[in-house]
Amino acid sequence: MDTDEEENNDWDRSLESDMLETEGSSTDRATSKSQRVILHFDLDCFYAQVEMIRNPALRTKPLGIQQKYIIVTCNYVAREQGVNKLMSVTDAVEKCPQLVLVKGEDLTHYREMSYKVTELLMSYCPLVERLGFDENFMDVTEMVERRLKETCISDLSFNGHIYKHESMAVDEENVRLAVGSVIAAEMRQAIFSTLGLTGCAGIASSKLLAKLVSGTFKPNQQTTLLPYSTAELMSSLTGLIKVPGIGYKTREKLKALGLISVRDLQLYPLPDLVREFGEVTAKKIQNLSCGIDDSPVTPAGPPQSLSDEDSFKRISTLEEVQKKIEELLISLTERMHKDGRQPHTFRLTIRRYTVTNRWFSRESRQCPIPNHTGLKITCGSSEAVPQLLALSVKLFHKMVDTREPFHLTLLNVCFSNLQAKGSSKSSITSFFTQKCPTTTRMTSQHQVEPDICEPAVNSQFTQPDVLHKEDKTWISMKPIKHTWLSPTRELQTQPPFINSNSPRPPVLEHSQDTSMNTTESCLSSVPEKTLRSRLPPGVDPEVFKLLPEHIQMELISSFQSEDSTQLNYGPTATSSEDADPADHFTLAFKQPEPCESALNYNRNSLSHNHELSKTLPSTRSTMELNSGQDSHDIPPATQSDVPANVDPYVFSQLPADVQRELLTEWRGQKPVLKIPSKHSHKTSNTRDKKSAGKGSQCNNILKYFKPN
DNA sequence: AAGCAATAG
DNA sequence: GGTTCTATTGCTT
Numbered sequence: 001m002d003t004d005e006e007e008n009n010d011w012d013r014s015l016e017s018d019m020l021e022t023e024g025s026s027t028d029r030a031t032s033k034s035q036r037v038i039l040h041f042d043l044d045c046f047y048a049q050v051e052m053i054r055n056p057a058l059r060t061k062p063l064g065i066q067q068k069y070i071i072v073t074c075n076y077v078a079r080e081q082g083v084n085k086l087m088s089v090t091d092a093v094e095k096c097p098q099l100v101l102v103k104g105e106d107l108t109h110y111r112e113m114s115y116k117v118t119e120l121l122m123s124y125c126p127l128v129e130r131l132g133f134d135e136n137f138m139d140v141t142e143m144v145e146r147r148l149k150e151t152c153i154s155d156l157s158f159n160g161h162i163y164k165h166e167s168m169a170v171d172e173e174n175v176r177l178a179v180g181s182v183i184a185a186e187m188r189q190a191i192f193s194t195l196g197l198t199g200c201a202g203i204a205s206s207k208l209l210a211k212l213v214s215g216t217f218k219p220n221q222q223t224t225l226l227p228y229s230t231a232e233l234m235s236s237l238t239g240l241i242k243v244p245g246i247g248y249k250t251r252e253k254l255k256a257l258g259l260i261s262v263r264d265l266q267l268y269p270l271p272d273l274v275r276e277f278g279e280v281t282a283k284k285i286q287n288l289s290c291g292i293d294d295s296p297v298t299p300a301g302p303p304q305s306l307s308d309e310d311s312f313k314r315i316s317t318l319e320e321v322q323k324k325i326e327e328l329l330i331s332l333t334e335r336m337h338k339d340g341r342q343p344h345t346f347r348l349t350i351r352r353y354t355v356t357n358r359w360f361s362r363e364s365r366q367c368p369i370p371n372h373t374g375l376k377i378t379c380g381s382s383e384a385v386p387q388l389l390a391l392s393v394k395l396f397h398k399m400v401d402t403r404e405p406f407h408l409t410l411l412n413v414c415f416s417n418l419q420a421k422g423s424s425k426s427s428i429t430s431f432f433t434q435k436c437p438t439t440t441r442m443t444s445q446h447q448v449e450p451d452i453c454e455p456a457v458n459s460q461f462t463q464p465d466v467l468h469k470e471d472k473t474w475i476s477m478k479p480i481k482h483t484w485l486s487p488t489r490e491l492q493t494q495p496p497f498i499n500s501n502s503p504r505p506p507v508l509e510h511s512q513d514t515s516m517n518t519t520e521s522c523l524s525s526v527p528e529k530t531l532r533s534r535l536p537p538g539v540d541p542e543v544f545k546l547l548p549e550h551i552q553m554e555l556i557s558s559f560q561s562e563d564s565t566q567l568n569y570g571p572t573a574t575s576s577e578d579a580d581p582a583d584h585f586t587l588a589f590k591q592p593e594p595c596e597s598a599l600n601y602n603r604n605s606l607s608h609n610h611e612l613s614k615t616l617p618s619t620r621s622t623m624e625l626n627s628g629q630d631s632h633d634i635p636p637a638t639q640s641d642v643p644a645n646v647d648p649y650v651f652s653q654l655p656a657d658v659q660r661e662l663l664t665e666w667r668g669q670k671p672v673l674k675i676p677s678k679h680s681h682k683t684s685n686t687r688d689k690k691s692a693g694k695g696s697q698c699n700n701i702l703k704y705f706k707p708n
Numbered sequence: 709a710a711g712c713a714a715t716a717g
Numbered sequence: 718g719g720t721t722c723t724a725t726t727g728c729t730t
Contacts, residue, residue: 046717067721072717086720107722132717132724241718247715248718309722345709360719366710412722417709 035227037180038297039138040210041187043117043199044219046134048075050113051102053196062096064089065104068311072104076219105310107133116195118300121187129207130300134199137207138187139297144179151179159185160201160222163213163229174226177203181224188222208293209233211244230291237262245288253277254285265289302418306339307347308332309412314353318393318402321411325392328413329385336415337380343415344369346388348395351410362410365395369415378421388413 043049047065052058052075062078064071071092074083081096093099104110114133121128127139156170159181170178184201191197201222202214212233213225225233237243240262241251253276259265266289273282287293308328315321325348336343347366354361369377369391376384392413400406 042717070720072721088720105722111723130724134717245715249714251718303724305724307723311721347711360713362712364711368709410722414724 035176035205036139036141037144037176038204038207038210039140039180039184039187040202040204040207040214041117041121041136041138041184041191041199042201042211042214043134043191043197045073045075046114046197047073047104047110048078049197050110051104053113054109058100058102061100062098063100063102064092066101067103067105071101074099113195113197117191117197120191120194122299124183124187124190127297127299129297131211135211137210137297140180140183141176143183144176147179147183148175156182158182158224160203160224161217163216163223163225164232165226165229174224177205177224177226181222184222188220206291206293207295207297208244208288209291212237212291234262234266234289234291240265240289243285243288245293246285250277250285262289302339302341304418305414305416306332306335306343306418307412307414308335309349309410311351311410313409315408315411316406318396321396321408322389322393324411325396325413326385326389328411329388329392332413332415333377333384333388334380336377339418340378340421341418342374342378342421343418344374345415345417346391346395347412347414347416348392348399349410349412349414350396350399350408353407353409362412363399364412365398366414366416367391367395377415 048063051063051065058075060077062075062081062083064074064078064083066072066089069089071083071085071087071089073085074092078092078096078099081099083092083096083099087095089101093101110133114130118128118130118136121136121138125138125140125143129137131137153170153172153175156175156178158168158170158178162168180203184203188199188201191199198220200214200218200220202210202212202216202225203222204210204213204225205227209225209230213223216223234243239251240246240254240259241248243262246254254260254265257268257272257276259268265286268286270282270286273286276282277285308331310324310328312324315324345366346369347364349362349364351362369388373384373387373391376387400408
């Protein structure tokens with residue numbers, strides 16, 4: 001995960017003070033206002049959907065996508081008949097004899113569709129991060145702020161489900177998430193109407209929580225997590241491995257410490273955890289277990305490596321090896337050629353057969369690609385393959401002594417260190433391929449320029465259904481600011497499907513389940529002894545135990561890092577000068593800084609791409625379908641409903657019925673002007689590996705590369 | 709820069 | 718448990 005998060009605190013702090021300013025209130029953190037709004041999108045059985053779009057006749061049949069002898073995914077018709085992901089083909093056919101099998105080893109179509117989804121999302125907001133082929137994160141914090149200025153809060157309504165929460169009322173604690181839920185619905189609708197794909201979305205304040213909540217209602221539904229339900233969501237996880245970021249190895253190590261459940265890890269003394277994992281990882285995984293994650297949404301951009309691989313029962317001669325590698329190289333170089341960039345590193349990976357641990361043993365050797373062959377790859381010359389094959393054989397011999405018998409079960413070839421075409425030190429393109437010291441990282445910490453989402457110029461990239469074979473795709477992709485657009489007329493008028501033989505997608509059915517559990521009080525039963533060992537002196541465990549569980553978790557987490565101790569107990573506690581960049585939650589508990597942000601906020605003067613529903617004709621129907629769960633006794637709380645001397649955070653912690661009662665009392669009192677603001681200004685970047693060359697500074701130059 | 713480990717879908 | 722075919726990030730040398 002990310003280690004370079006020095007900027008988080010700045011960001012959080014300034015949003016926090018923004019809030020306080022608009023609130024006009026003096027004290028308290030009012031944390032819920034300062035939170036990011038993160039969306040997570042997860043396409044329903046992605047490979048199967050792609051195949052059903054390619055061949056609509058499959059829609060009514062049980063369909064399984066087969067790679068080798070495995071069903072990697074299947075459609076919902078097949079699932080009804082007991083077929084599951086990662087089932088063996090024999091088991092699946094046994095369960096479902098009519099199962100239609102489609103070979104899925106060639107990922108080309110999936111990859112293409114996958115990037116179309118990412119591109120579509122990026123056309124609305126540049127902060128999109130891919131996770132695999134079928135998931136995307138989006139940081140819509142800024143978009144939400146912008147909309148908040150334009151929309152009347154009383155018109156606001158949540159779209160879709162809310163995690164374990166019965167009321168759909170929008171109060172001032174959750175306006176941003178409500179707007180996020182509307183945006184999520186619009187994005188899902190856009191994905192459906194332009195690409196024909198359905199999927200789920202999660203709306204929350206972090207990647208972790210958005211991802212965890214998005215699968216609550218499947219398929220093709222969305223769920224919002226309100227902050228107070230965080231603890232419940234985390235406790236609902238059936239084991240530590242369900243926490244994203246904790247994988248097999250970590251789970252095993254934790255198991256050795258006696259930690260099995262999420263709660264176990266939440267309550268485990270941090271020093272002991274540090275001993276096992278080191279400070280950074282220890283804090284990270286414990287924070288994760290508490291539902292705390294401040295990792296930024298890091299925009300995807302073009303892939304950093306391209307690889308092709310094949311697995312097989314047995315390869316044991318050099319001739320077979322060469323033949324297989326050549327096969328792989330042919331398709332890989334073709335892909336590389338289409339990409340347009342030039343690879344500078346080549347890697348060969350093998351997996352040897354072993355009786356035990358048949359999976360773990362991957363070995364690789366890599367080497368630089370000589371410029372002359374690199375150029376041949378990019379320009380599509382057929383001479384590239386033999387040259388790379390020669391390289392491969394050399395690398396192979398570094399791993400395998402061919403005088404001895406060997407048994408391989410996998411070969412992989414990979415290009416990395418991808419650089420824009422024609423790049424050389426003197427060339428203009430080196431700006432995009434090598435570190436551009438003045439660029440800022442496009443993450444939520446480094447806020448992007450205000451014009452980034454503005455309706456813009458024509459770009460091939462906004463026309464997701466047109467695939468130009470000759471496009472040097474990633475070159476045109478790089479100038480995010482100029483080519484990743486808001487929805488424009490081109491987009492709306494695109495025919496939704498590429499093939500005329502593809503049917504219009506069926507109407508979205510939103511089987512919104514209105515029966516949600518009522519939330520129980522979340523007073524926790526932390527063992528007294530554990531508690532005492534973890535609470536700083538001066539904190540009464542009895543009082544602590546009375547706090548809502550999620551507050552407890554945040555506090556526990558903040559107690560555990562030295563600098564947050566400082567934040568919570570004053571500057572006398574420690575003298576650390578480096579605030580823990582990873583622990584933004586602790587900031588929620590410290591006194592706010594004076595605000596400075598309204599001054600910074602004069603963007604948007606040009607931005608008028610507000611109502612997505614206006615630019616996307618079909619959005620409205622979704623929203624209507626989704627609004628089935630209303631009829632609250634009370635209209636949603638707005639800021640004007642809550643007196644200034646009432647801490648909205650505290651208010652949000654009150655039982656729903658008490659909230660309701662108070663709201664009715666307060667209604668009709670003095671309206672407070674709501675002018676949400678935010679900070680602008682980019683922080684100067686420190687490290688910037690990933691998005692080097694993608695930053696805003698390059699835009700002037702990048703536009704020269706834009707195809708007309 | 710190279711190689712591997714861990715994580716993810 | 719991880720099967721398949723990718724892809725990313727971080728650690729270590």
